[in-house]
Amino acid sequence: MDHHQGRPGRAEGQDLICVIRLFLVALAAACCCTAARADGKGEHERRLASELAVMAGDVRRMAGDQGGVLEREGLVKRLGGALSSLPLLLRRVQGEVAAVAALRAALEQPDWRKLATQVEALRKRHPFDARHLLDTVPTREALALGASIHTSTCAACHDAPAADSLLPAKNLAMQLNSMSREEFAARLWLGVRGDQSTALANPFSDAELSALIAWYGKIR
Numbered sequence: 258m259d260h261h262q263g264r265p266g267r268a269e270g271q272d273l274i275c276v277i278r279l280f281l282v283a284l285a286a287a288c289c290c291t292a293a294r295a296d297g298k299g300e301h302e303r304r305l306a307s308e309l310a311v312m313a314g315d316v317r318r319m320a321g322d323q324g325g326v327l328e329r330e331g332l333v334k335r336l337g338g339a340l341s342s343l344p345l346l347l348r349r350v351q352g353e354v355a356a357v358a359a360l361r362a363a364l365e366q367p368d369w370r371k372l373a374t375q376v377e378a379l380r381k382r383h384p385f386d387a388r389h390l391l392d393t394v395p396t397r398e399a400l401a402l403g404a405s406i407h408t409s410t411c412a413a414c415h416d417a418p419a420a421d422s423l424l425p426a427k428n429l430a431m432q433l434n435s436m437s438r439e440e441f442a443a444r445l446w447l448g449v450r451g452d453q454s455t456a457l458a459n460p461f462s463d464a465e466l467s468a469l470i471a472w473y474g475k476i477r
Contacts, residue, residue, distance in 0.1 A: 301349040303446075306385035308346060310443035312339050313376045314436055320369035331423030336364055352383065387442035393467035395475055403472025406465055430473045442470060 315332050318324060324332065340361055347354045356379060363372035393399055407415075407429070414426035433441050445466050448459030461469070 301346065302383065303385070305343075305346040305350055305352065306380075306383045307443040307447050308339060308343065309376065309380040309383055310385040310440050311447060312336060313373070313380045314440045314444075315339075316369060316373045316376050319367075320373050327423050328425055331425075333364070333367070335424065340364065350383070353379070385439055385443045387439040387446075389463050390442040390446065390467045390470055391438055393464075393471050395471040399468040400472050400475055402465065402468040403470070403475075406461065406469050407472060410460075411469075430476050433470075433473045438470070438474075441473075442466070445470065 315336055319329065319332055319336075340357060343360070344354050344357050346352075347357070356375070360372060360375050363369075363375060411429060415429050418426045418428055432444075445461075446459060446463075459466075
């Protein structure tokens with residue numbers, strides 16, 4: 258202490274500044290870690306919710322006896338694959354992992370109405386929030402972007418879909434008419450839902466998917 262001036266000396270002042278800086282750095286790091294954990298959990302919840310939305314739609318198709326023989330076989334295989342990854346998705350959000358056993362039992366029987374009820378109960382606890390994909394105003398620019406994405410990426414498979422295959426590529430504008438917009442958005446957000454030869458991780462941003470959905474809604 259500088260006794261003549263009654264205030265901390267230069268060395269003590271510098272030490273105090275260093276302590277404050279270290280505190281601020283630690284505080285910033287803690288905030289970043291908290292935000293990263295929140296973002297990670299939000300992403301896991303979004304993935305789980307979209308998976309459940311797609312599963313619910315697939316089970317409804319099976320319960321309603323929709324699709325040809327091969328397509329229904331493909332839906333069963335896809336549901337089995339979804340149930341294989343569901344425990345991990347639920348665990349990541351501290352969800353109801355024990356519920357998966359009953360889903361598997363209903364699929365093995367198979368009891369489509371029972372499975373539909375069980376999946377729907379889970380879906381309601383983990384709803385897919387599609388507002389970020391469905392609220393785009395269909396401006397000329399958004400529709401042009403959607404048309405461009407469809408032409409460059411989707412048209413080759415979806416404009417002339419196979420009549421009956423394990424996992425047929427549906428006409429997307431017609432598919433939007435056959436299900437809720439939320440389920441359609443969940444399917445697009447998850448990416449192409451095919452087998453090993455056609456599976457494709459979703460390459461598009463939310464803005465691009467939103468424009469694509471807006472374009473399908475315009476032409477349907």
